[in-house]
Amino acid sequence: MADRKKRGRLSRSGDFDRVYRDGRSHANRYLVLYAFPRAEQEGADGVRLGISVSRKVGGAVERNAVKRALREAFWELDERLAPDHDFVIVARPDSAGLVEREGTKGVRVALAELLAESGPQAA
Numbered sequence: 001m002a003d004r005k006k007r008g009r010l011s012r013s014g015d016f017d018r019v020y021r022d023g024r025s026h027a028n029r030y031l032v033l034y035a036f037p038r039a040e041q042e043g044a045d046g047v048r049l050g051i052s053v054s055r056k057v058g059g060a061v062e063r064n065a066v067k068r069a070l071r072e073a074f075w076e077l078d079e080r081l082a083p084d085h086d087f088v089i090v091a092r093p094d095s096a097g098l099v100e101r102e103g104t105k106g107v108r109v110a111l112a113e114l115l116a117e118s119g120p121q122a123a
Contacts, residue, residue, distance in 0.1 A: 007075060010050030010086060019050065019088045026117040030098050030107070031070075032090040033114040037082070047081045049074055050088040053095075062096045066107075069099045073108035080115050 010016055023036030051070050053063045070089050081087070089111070098106045 008046050008048035010048050010088065015048075015086065016050050016052070016088055019086045023086070023088070024118060026114045027092075028110055028113060030092055030095045030110045031114060032092065033111070033118055034088040034090070035082075035118045036086045038084050038086055046083060047078065048086045050086070051091070052088060053091040056093045057091050058093075058096045062099075063091075066091050066095050066099050069104045069107045070095075070111070072104050073111050076104075076108055077112055077115060080112070 010019070019034045019036040023034040025032055025034045027033070049071070051067050053066050053070075055063070057063050057066055070091065074087070074089065095107070098110065102109075
């Protein structure tokens with residue numbers, strides 16, 4: 001996978017705030033997905049992902065497992081993502097149980113459902 005573009009990450013709180021404030025959200029029992037199209041003049045290139053997993057999800061081990069599963073599931077669905085969008089995924093407390101029961105596959109199904117609802121998808 002050396003030819004694959006570098007995967008973008010949201011890291012600054014201002015970027016998260018903008019996606020929360022101005023983006024569109026869709027939710028299910030396990031996740032909340034925020035999507036925000038970036039303007040071309042921002043010099044943005046590609047899709048960027050931010051993940052938020054609170055302590056309500058569980059201890060550090062559970063939270064890290066959820067984050068890993070979310071990242072993996074999100075990038076497996078990258079052909080469905082619109083270019084030049086920022087996405088933030090917020091894990092709900094039930095997401096730890098989903099990861100424990102079904103692993104990344106279950107997270108991918110829940111995330112694909114939200115992406116289908118959200119609309120910012122590539123043609």
